[in-house]
Amino acid sequence: MARYIGKRLIYMFITLALIATFTFFLMKILPGSPVASADKLSPEQRAVVEARYGLDKPLPVQYFDYMFGLAQGDLGISINQFKGANVTDVIQSRMGPSAQIGFQGMLLGTFLGVLLGMIAALRQNTWVDYSSTLVAIVGISIPSFVFASMLQYFFALKLEWFPVALWKDGFMSSVLPSIALAMFPLATAARFIRTEMIEVLGSDYITLARAKGASGSEIAFKHAFRNALIPLITVLGPMAVGILTGSLVVEQIFAIPGIGEQFVKSIMVNDFSIIMGTTIFFSVFLIVVILIVDILYGIIDPRIRLSGGKS
Amino acid sequence: MEKILQVKDLELSFNTFAGEVKAIRGVNFDLYKGETLAIVGESGSGKSVTTKSIMRLLPENSAEFKNGEILFGGRDLTKLSDKEMQKIRGKEIAMIFQDPMTSLNPTMPIGRQLTEPLLKHQKISKAEAKKVAIDLLRLVGMPKPELRMKQYPHQFSGGQRQRIVIAISLACNPQILIADEPTTALDVTIQAQILELMKDLQKKIDTSIIFITHDLGVVANVADRVAVMYGGKIVEIGTVDEIFYNPQHPYTWGLLSSMPSLDAADEKLYAIPGTPPDLLAPPKGDAFALRSEYAMQIDMEQNPPFFKVSDSHYAATWLLHPDAPRVEPPATVIERMKKFPGSRYYEGSRV
Ligand SMILES: Nc1ncnc2c1ncn2[C@@H]1O[C@H](COP(=O)(O)OP(=O)(O)OP(=O)(O)O)[C@@H](O)[C@H]1O
Ligand SMILES: [Mg+2]
Numbered sequence: 001m002a003r004y005i006g007k008r009l010i011y012m013f014i015t016l017a018l019i020a021t022f023t024f025f026l027m028k029i030l031p032g033s034p035v036a037s038a039d040k041l042s043p044e045q046r047a048v049v050e051a052r053y054g055l056d057k058p059l060p061v062q063y064f065d066y067m068f069g070l071a072q073g074d075l076g077i078s079i080n081q082f083k084g085a086n087v088t089d090v091i092q093s094r095m096g097p098s099a100q101i102g103f104q105g106m107l108l109g110t111f112l113g114v115l116l117g118m119i120a121a122l123r124q125n126t127w128v129d130y131s132s133t134l135v136a137i138v139g140i141s142i143p144s145f146v147f148a149s150m151l152q153y154f155f156a157l158k159l160e161w162f163p164v165a166l167w168k169d170g171f172m173s174s175v176l177p178s179i180a181l182a183m184f185p186l187a188t189a190a191r192f193i194r195t196e197m198i199e200v201l202g203s204d205y206i207t208l209a210r211a212k213g214a215s216g217s218e219i220a221f222k223h224a225f226r227n228a229l230i231p232l233i234t235v236l237g238p239m240a241v242g243i244l245t246g247s248l249v250v251e252q253i254f255a256i257p258g259i260g261e262q263f264v265k266s267i268m269v270n271d272f273s274i275i276m277g278t279t280i281f282f283s284v285f286l287i288v289v290i291l292i293v294d295i296l297y298g299i300i301d302p303r304i305r306l307s308g309g310k311s
Numbered sequence: 312m313e314k315i316l317q318v319k320d321l322e323l324s325f326n327t328f329a330g331e332v333k334a335i336r337g338v339n340f341d342l343y344k345g346e347t348l349a350i351v352g353e354s355g356s357g358k359s360v361t362t363k364s365i366m367r368l369l370p371e372n373s374a375e376f377k378n379g380e381i382l383f384g385g386r387d388l389t390k391l392s393d394k395e396m397q398k399i400r401g402k403e404i405a406m407i408f409q410d411p412m413t414s415l416n417p418t419m420p421i422g423r424q425l426t427e428p429l430l431k432h433q434k435i436s437k438a439e440a441k442k443v444a445i446d447l448l449r450l451v452g453m454p455k456p457e458l459r460m461k462q463y464p465h466q467f468s469g470g471q472r473q474r475i476v477i478a479i480s481l482a483c484n485p486q487i488l489i490a491d492e493p494t495t496a497l498d499v500t501i502q503a504q505i506l507e508l509m510k511d512l513q514k515k516i517d518t519s520i521i522f523i524t525h526d527l528g529v530v531a532n533v534a535d536r537v538a539v540m541y542g543g544k545i546v547e548i549g550t551v552d553e554i555f556y557n558p559q560h561p562y563t564w565g566l567l568s569s570m571p572s573l574d575a576a577d578e579k580l581y582a583i584p585g586t587p588p589d590l591l592a593p594p595k596g597d598a599f600a601l602r603s604e605y606a607m608q609i610d611m612e613q614n615p616p617f618f619k620v621s622d623s624h625y626a627a628t629w630l631l632h633p634d635a636p637r638v639e640p641p642a643t644v645i646e647r648m649k650k651f652p653g654s655r656y657y658e659g660s661r662v
Contacts, residue, residue, distance in 0.1 A: 204413040210368055211408075212428040212479065213401035216393070222427075226418050302418055302463040 005295065012287050019283045020070055020276070024063055027272055053079055053273075066276070075277035081266050087277035091259060097167060098251065098258030101174050102243045105181025110239070112182070113189025114229065120190065121197030121228075122220055132190060139187030144246045148180035148253045167256050177254045184242035192235055196228035203227075233297045240289045244282060315486055315519055316342035316365070320379035321389075323364050327373060332590045334360045336543035336598075337379070339617070342487065347513065347520040349530040349551075351566065352540030355587050358523045361540070362489045364389075365521075366406055367396045383487075402432040405480035409492040411472035415464035421475050422460030428482045447478040450515075451508060470501035474508065481512060488513075489521045494529065506533055527570045531555065536623070539563050542588040542598035549624030556651035559618075559626035561603040564644045581641075597629065605630060605638050621653065 050056045054065060069076060075087035082090050113136075120132035155176060156164040162176050200206065201224055209223045247260035255261070259278060266274035298304045323335040334357050342348055350358045363369050365381055365388060381388040384403070388396070400406075405428075408414050416424055425444035429435060435443070441460070448456035451474040464472060473493060480488055490509070494502040510533060513520055522533055530537055530551065537554040539547040539562065547560040558564055568581040585602035588594055594601065600610035609629050618631035629635055639645070648654040 204408055204410060205416045207368060208406070208408060208414045208476065208479075209416065209427075211366060211400055211406040213397045213399070213431050214427070215397055223416055223419070227416070230418065303465050 001298075005291075008291055008294070012291065015287060016280065016283055017067070020067065020280055021063075023276055023279045024066060027275060028059060028062075053077070070280070075280065076273035078274050079271050081262070081269055081271040081274050087273050090262065090274065091277060091281050094257060094259045094262050096258075097174075097256050098247055098260060101177045101181055101250070101256065101258070102247055104174060104178035105246075106185055106239065106243055108178060109182035109185030110189050110232075113186040114193050114232070116186070116190040117193025118197060118220070118225070118228075120194045121201065124198060129194075132194070136187040136190040136194075139183040139190075142183070143249075144180055144183065145249045145253060147183055148177070148250045151176045151180055152253060167254075173254075173256075177250050177256060180250045180253075181243050181246045184246055185239040188235055188239050188242065189232060192232055193228055196231055197224060200224045200227045230297070230301050233293055233300065236293045237286070237290045240286060244286070312343040312346075314341045315344050315383070317382040318361070318365070318379070319382065321361070321364065321381065322377035322379055323360065323369075324375050324377055325369075325373045326375060330591050333593050334543055334590055335364065336590075336593060338540075338543075338545055340538055340545060340548060342519050342521060344486075344519055345513075345517050346535040347522055347533055349522045349524060349534035349537045350540055351524060351527065351530060351537060353566075353583075353587060354525075355590075356540040357543040358540055359491055362406070362491060362521055362523060365487075366400060366404060366489065367391070367393070368400075368406070398432070401428040401480075401485070402483045403485055404487040404489065405483070405485040407473070407476050407480050407488070407490045407493045410496045411469050411476055412496065414476050415472055417464055420461050420463055421467070425460075425475070425479055425482060428479060432483045443482070444478075447482060448475070450481070450512070451475070451478045453478075469497055470504065473497060473501075473505055477505075477508065477512070481516060481518075484516050485518055487521065488518050489523075491523045492525065493522075495525065502529075509533065527555075527566065539566065542593060543590060544598065544627065546599065546628070547624075547626040549620065549626075552651065553621065553624040556647050557620070557624070557654040558640070558644060558647075559620055559624075559631060560599075560628045561605045561630070562599045563626070564640050565602075567647065568641050568643050581643075597627075607635065 047056065054062060057065070066076065073088070075091070078085045078087055078090060116132045116135060120129040123129050152164060156162045163173050167173050201219075206219060206223055209219055214223065244260075247258065248264055249260075250256070251258045251261035252264055259281070262274065263278040263282075266278065318338055318340050321335050321338040322333070325332040325334055336357075338357070338361055340348070350361065352358055360369065360374075364374070364376070365383075367388065371393075376389045379389070383399070388399070391399070415421065422441065422444055425447060426437070426440040429440040429443055430437065433440075445456045445460065448459065453459060453471065453474055459467075464475075467475065477493075493509070494505050497505060506529065509520070512518075520533075522530075524530060534551050536548065536550050538545045539554065539560065541562045547554065547558065547563045549557075554563060555567065558567055562583075565581070565583040569583060571580060583602060588598045588601075594611075595614070596612050597603075597606070597610040597615050600606040603610070607629055613629075615627045615629045615632075617625040617627050619625055620631070630638060640648070645656050648656040649658045651657060
């Protein structure tokens with residue numbers, strides 16, 4: 001197991017280096033410069049600013065400077081969005097709100113999705129099943145900005161149950177954004193669990209369990225549920241991606257001082273260091289999620305747990 | 312002998328998109344205490360559906376009892392609620408399935424799968440149930456049962472898994488054990504071991520067994536009586552000797568002719584021509600008539616009733632009607648019949 005994790009960690013660093021390199025050059029190829037978009041500067045002033053951030057050096061030098069800094073955990077300095085602030089500090093200061101709504105959204109979505117998928121599978125081809133499928137389709141196909149805006153309009157503006165776009169009321173402020181983020185994992189989990197559950201319910205060992213005299217609920221919860229739930233771990237990765245991309249929009253709409261909101265702004269103002277830093281942060285997050293998912297799968301599934309231990 | 316199960320005029324259909332599949336079209340048989348009744352017949356003849364309907368394991372939304380009753384312990388199983396059936400399943404009637412590789416829950420230790428029916432049907436503590444489970448594993452020949460209780464199905468071989476399934480089925484000393492092709496998925500040596508085990512256990516706990524199989528060799532080995540199924544009906548039923556050495560139904564003749572025999576290795580294997588009947592629109596008369604070279608006009612029009620051959624032997628074929636012409640069974644069958652006292656080809660006692 002330790003060797004396996006070690007190997008995975010090495011791959012992780014290689015992946016990260018590739019992502020960093022790719023993003024770096026992509027940013028450089030794209031038109032626009034953080035300095036150009038700043039206030040009207042005279043050519044001389046501009047040269048001074050560029051020199052301060054090392055933007056006047058040749059590209060390869062800039063690249064190696066950046067990668068060298070990255071290897072030491074230095075993400076550079078914000079150029080115009082948070083003028084002069086350390087990118088690492090910026091990300092750290094904004095992680096809290098993002099983590100809160102992301103985690104809440106994931107938890108809520110997965111829980112409701114599993115519930116919905118279970119019910120749909122147990123009441124297959126009834127109106128319960130059809131309406132749950134409808135929810136899942138709607139959840140996947142409605143863009144999160146539409147859904148988030150709708151939530152904001154009805155529950156914040158009209159009903160005034162929650163603050164409109166203010167990150168001040170602690171948990172209350174996080175409710176609507178979390179619900180908005182929950183839609184994707186909810187829909188994904190519901191569809192996934194329904195399919196898995198139906199397959200499991202049709203398997204031989206369920207028939208044997210029935211032949212032993214197990215009741216409907218014992219079949220569903222003691223025998224089928226665990227077997228249908230284990231594979232859900234494999235979609236935790238895609239669900240995390242969904243939460244992440246969703247947060248870019250949702251944080252914008254609810255004015256949440258999180259990483260997503262900051263990332264979107266940094267793109268608008270072309271703040272090279274922030275864009276790079278956030279991209280790398282997102283990548284690390286996703287790679288770690290995938291690693292955890294794989295390890296978790298090995299721990300939870302007895303078939304992998306034992307055979308995987310040797311390889 | 313005491314009848315412990317009576318299946319009377321059982322008719323069952325599946326309601327499908329294509330229409331009504333008449334899977335069971337009037338099945339009658341009794342099961343006696345302590346006996347092994349084999350059900351044979353080609354694929355799709357309704358063997359599994361018959362036994363699953365006894366256990367009421369068929370999909371509730373499509374399977375429908377059309378007629379008949381299944382009498383067990385003074386009750387008609389076709390009329391019981393699912394709750395009442397749960398008390399019978401695993402306790403009084405247990406079942407073993409074909410594929411041991413998929414019959415066990417992959418994420419549950421086998422110990423829990425063994426104690427489950429015990430805790431469900433008997434008033435015993437967890438610790439006691441565990442003890443019984445270990446004894447059961449020992450009974451089915453599992454070495455080091457204490458250690459294996461915590462293991463998962465994938466840590467056992469196919470033969471071992473079938474032993475576990477058998478142990479589970481015997482947990483509550485059922486009166487009836489239904490085995491649906493329990494050895495088909497296993498290799499020949501393991502097959503023989505499992506059959507020996509089942510015969511052994513039957514003697515020990517005195518249960519009645521319904522044994523479904525394709526393999527007539529297995530039938531000769533384990534069964535006391537044989538029911539031959541064709542197209543959703545039992546076409547012939549009798550003791551093993553009666554079915555093997557004095558068969559009356561042309562379908563049974565076909566089955567026996569297609570059975571490879573050890574002493575005739577060079578013989579070409581016989582295959583029954585044609586295909587099984589379409590159960591969406593079953594034929595009016597004898598369902599086998601279209602494939603039978605012995606078919607008569609009446610076979611196309613009327614369903615043959617059971618004709619009595621002996622007290623224990625019945626066959627549903629018009630050939631047994633007093634007015635029917637005498638026909639010669641296939642040569643291999645005549646050879647068999649020569650050995651059976653009471654058959655019309657009997658050649659006297661041979662030593
Ligand atoms: N759930 C179902 N829905 C519709 N038809 C079914 C269903 N289950 C079985 N049947 C039909 O009932 C008939 C009898 O099937 P059954 O499984 O009893 O055959 P079998 O004799 O056990 O065959 P095999 O030897 O292949 O196991 C077949 O024609 C089959 O297609
Ligand atoms: Mg079958």
